[in-house]
Amino acid sequence: MTAHPLPVSSPAAQGVDARGVQAFLDAIEAAPGVEPHGLMILRHGRVVASGWWAPFTADRPHRLYSISKSFTGSAVGFAIEEGLLDLDARVISYFPEFDADITDPGSRAMKVRHIASMASGHLSETVVQAHAIDAEEPVRGFLLIPPDREPGSVFAYNQPTTYTLGAIIQRATGQTLTEYLRPRLLDPLGIGETLWERDRAGRELGYSGLHAATDAVARLGQLYLDKGVWEGEQLLPASWVAQATRAHVDNSDGSPEARNSDWAQGYGFQFWMSRHGYRGDGAVGQFCVVLPEQDVVIAITANTDLMQSVMDMIWEHLLPAFGPEPVSAAGQDAAESAEDAALRERLSRLVLPTVEGEAAPADTEAWSGVRFAPRDGEAEAQPSLTAVQLTADGDGWILTLDQAKDEDEPPFALRFAGTGWAVAERPAVPVPTAVSAGWTDADTFVAELGFLETPHHLTLTCSLAARDFTASWQGKPLRPTPLSSFGVPR
Structure with a gap:
């Protein structure tokens, strides 16, 4: 429409x-x-x-x-409104196959209105625990976690409550x-x-x-x-x-x-x-x-x-x-x-700030073709990113991001010319990505990467002398995932 x-x-x-x-x-x-x-x-x-x-x-x-x-x-x-849901019905009534498993009185007393208002009776987030108990059916995992208090009596921002509501x-x-x-x-x-x-x-x-x-x-x-x-x-x-x-x-x-x-x-x-x-x-x-x-x-x-x-x-x-x-x-x-x-x-004419630096290094040959490895002790900043490479390409550059091969993740090849925002769309890259990049001094290259279908922004800094890079998030993702997941689900 x-x-x-x-x-x-x-x-x-x-x-x-x-x-x-x-x-x-x-x-x-x-x-x-x-x-x-x-x-x-x-x-x-x-x-x-x-x-x-x-x-x-x-x-x-x-x-x-x-x-x-x-x-x-x-x-x-x-x-x-359509008579398909009742706020005062017990949550367990919508999952009769779990009835024998759910024995705690608090879990059995939990109503739809309780999970709709984040008042399941739990005192803290239970999403990790629910998935640990039953990764295939998080509703069952959630209901197997006894509430700390009577449902409806306390608030806790708790993802499985809304997950269960959506499942119902x-x-x-x-x-x-x-x-x-x-x-x-x-x-x-x-x-x-x-x-x-x-x-x-x-x-x-x-x-x-x-x-x-x-x-x-x-x-x-x-x-x-x-x-x-x-x-x-x-x-x-x-x-x-x-x-x-x-x-x-x-x-x-x-x-x-x-x-x-x-x-x-x-x-x-x-x-x-x-x-x-x-x-x-x-x-x-x-x-x-x-x-x-x-x-x-x-x-x-x-x-x-x-x-x-x-x-x-x-x-x-x-x-x-x-x-x-x-x-x-x-x-x-x-x-x-x-x-x-x-x-x-x-x-x-709104625009996000771009990298303050030079559009090209003083010594193109020294930089072109170099592969940069994660800096020791900092690889966990982006676990799936294993290497960064810069390649001169006519009047511009190509920034290639390699991801862990055991995850079978495709590389990103981002072309830029100048320090302004350059946008790469599918299928050239796994997810729409914007890059602003440049050289802040003779030894340092900086790239700002915006994953345009998400809030997230990754800053890469490469050192020519050390042949390594660091990666830091602005707006850190809620869980570690490959870069190719930073887009709409398709």
């Missing part, structure tokens, strides 16, 4: 001060450890600001990590999450291609692994802001939206620090409560912030481990920019129009 563009308006026409958006851009671009990829701000249902930092683009799917949970939660709302939906509907959501949510909202990572059993993960464009995040947020209504039609039950976006379990320890944490304001059904409004979010900087009081949705895709810092920037710069009504006072239109135009111009 071809997505219809969201309606667009100037910031001033929707009561948004463009200077606040500019201040947010200043802050997020200047913040160490924050690499923005995409931004969309909707006010009164209209896009008032949007932009993507090259080499990222508007139409490219991006790994959303735990924003996947909010899509899974939406599937729960549809399934309840897939079992109850006989479809994958994508198949179930496509006619009910994705197509009606005009969300184009989405791809969802699956486990070894072929089940879509539910708690993570969804790849979609920033626009999809914005559309989901707008649907929830409008209480499940889209273009005049009640798609998602309003009762589900109300339940999903209020706190069901306290996740604050009552400390002064918790008052200023957007991760200690309560948890709903696959949504976090925030100091203002509520949100879905995903690891390494993915956000779907919904502000009902301001009638605003903010969608951000990024690469950062400093997620509270991003939320702080939103509250400091964007929140005050949402005025109570459009700016229309006499004499203000021209000034506001100029500010809006300046913002649009800036948003149209």
